[in-house]
Amino acid sequence: MGLVLFHLSFMTLASAFVVTATVVARRKKKSWLKFHRLLAVSGVTLALAAAVAMIVFKTVKHYPHFASPHALLGLFAVVLFIAVPAGGILSAQGFSNLRVYHRWGGRAAAVLAITAAASGILRFLFL
Numbered sequence: 001m002g003l004v005l006f007h008l009s010f011m012t013l014a015s016a017f018v019v020t021a022t023v024v025a026r027r028k029k030k031s032w033l034k035f036h037r038l039l040a041v042s043g044v045t046l047a048l049a050a051a052v053a054m055i056v057f058k059t060v061k062h063y064p065h066f067a068s069p070h071a072l073l074g075l076f077a078v079v080l081f082i083a084v085p086a087g088g089i090l091s092a093q094g095f096s097n098l099r100v101y102h103r104w105g106g107r108a109a110a111v112l113a114i115t116a117a118a119s120g121i122l123r124f125l126f127l
Contacts, residue, residue: 003053003054003056003057004054004057006049006050006053007050007051007053007054007057008050008120009050010046010047010049010050010053011046011047011050011074011116011117011120012117013043013046014043014044014045014046014047014050014081014113015043015047015110015113015114015116015117016043017039017040017042017043017046018039018040018043018044018047018081018106018109018110018113019110019113019114020039021036021039021040021043021106022106022107022109022110024036024039025103025106037085037088040084040085040088040106041085043081044081044082044085047077047078047081048078048081048082051074051075051078054074068119068123069119069123070116070119070120070123073112073115073116073119074116074120076112076116077109077112077113077116080105080108080109080112081109081113083105084102084105084106084109087099087101087102087105088102088106
C-alpha cells in the first residue's frame with residue numbers, strides 16, 4: 001500500500017504543479033518564466049516518480065499495466081508532461097514555431113492531469 005500512497009501523493013503534487021505552471025504562464029507577472037519553469041520541471045519529476053512507483057507496484061503484484069481509463073489517462077498525461085517542457089525549451093532556443101504546440105500542449109496536460117486524478121478518485125471510491 002506504500003507505493004500506492006506514494007503514487008497518490010506525488011501525482012497530486014505533480015498535477016498541482018503543472019496546473020499552477022499553466023496559470024503562471026497565462027498571467028505573466030514579473031519573473032514568471034523562471035517560476036513557470038521551476039513548477040513545470042518539479043511537476044514532471046514528481047509525475048515520473050509517481051508513475052515509476054505504480055509500475056513497480058503493479059509489477060510486484062502481477063497486476064496488468066495500463067488496463068483502466070485512469071491508467072491510460074495518466075499515461076497520456078505523463079507523456080505530455082515530458083513533451084510539453086521539451087517543446088518549451090526548444091521554442092525558447094529559436095524554434096518559435098513550436099510555441100503554439102507548447103501552449104496548447106500545456107493546457108491539454110493540465111486538463112488530462114485533472115481528468116486522470118478524477119478518474120483515479122472515482123476508481124478508488126467505487127472499487
